[in-house]
Amino acid sequence: GIQVEQSPPDLILQEGANSTLRCNFSDSVNNLQWFHQNPWGQLINLFYIPSGTKQNGRLSATTVATERYSLLYISSSQTTDSGVYFCAAGTGTASKLTFGTGTRLQVTL
Amino acid sequence: EAQVTQNPRYLITVTGKKLTVTCSQNMNHEYMSWYRQDPGLGLRQIYYSMNVEVTDKGDVPEGYKVSRKEKRNFPLILESPSPNQTSLYFCASSLRGHQQDHHYEQYFGPGTRLTVT
Numbered sequence: 001g002i003q004v005e006q007s008p009p010d011l012i013l014q015e016g017a018n019s020t021l022r023c024n025f026s027d028s029v030n031n032l033q034w035f036h037q038n039p040w041g042q043l044i045n046l047f048y049i050p051s052g053t054k055q056n057g058r059l060s061a062t063t064v065a066t067e068r069y070s071l072l073y074i075s076s077s078q079t080t081d082s083g084v085y086f087c088a089a090g091t092g093t094a095s096k097l098t099f100g101t102g103t104r105l106q107v108t109l
Numbered sequence: 110e111a112q113v114t115q116n117p118r119y120l121i122t123v124t125g126k127k128l129t130v131t132c133s134q135n136m137n138h139e140y141m142s143w144y145r146q147d148p149g150l151g152l153r154q155i156y157y158s159m160n161v162e163v164t165d166k167g168d169v170p171e172g173y174k175v176s177r178k179e180k181r182n183f184p185l186i187l188e189s190p191s192p193n194q195t196s197l198y199f200c201a202s203s204l205r206g207h208q209q210d211h212h213y214e215q216y217f218g219p220g221t222r223l224t225v226t
Contacts (some may be wrong), residue, residue: 043217
């Protein structure tokens with residue numbers, strides 16, 4: 001099956017800093033999503049982005065499908081951005097997602 | 110409010126005692142799925158359902174059963190729980206499961222923390 005790798009595994013930022021999280025996947029995908037798991041465990045869908053670029057406030061994401069990677073950009077980070085960011089990819093005709101092991105982000109004052 | 114709900118949120122049980130974790134969504138979604146989350150392993154899919162009466166195995170189906178008799182509900186059944194099923198479980202749903210519809214965004218329930226002693 002498809003392999004999904006995320007980097008870095010851990011990231012510590014000061015409030016206001018920018019960051020880039022990376023997701024590499026081993027096969028062609030028709031489904032690529034980014035999720036944020038907050039410190040209370042809730043998983044929030046950030047982007048559905050199998051290709052191209054999307055922006056939502058301080059967050060944006062880019063997927064270059066031909067090169068099999070996706071990037072999540074966080075600008076002007078805030079303490080509420082802390083948590084774990086997961087990339088998940090899917091291929092084939094179903095919505096079956098394979099998750100990476102996540103990037104744990106801590107934003108400090 | 111559009112949401113995915115799970116019950117119970119927390120459960121401590123003993124080996125071999127059958128249990129069911131319920132999942133319900135009010136968004137008329139066709140696709141539903143169960144995941145388990147374990148430290149260092151991310152989320153792994155247990156079972157998924159493309160629609161009513163259509164279910165299939167994910168990556169780690171052993172020891173679990175599911176059913177999809179109604180569109181809104183997708184219960185996870187552990188017939189004989191064992192300690193290695195101690196985990197955080199998530200139910201998720203999306204509008205569609207088929208490629209051509211491009212309605213793949215998955216929405217997650219709040220999670221069920223299960224401990225089997």
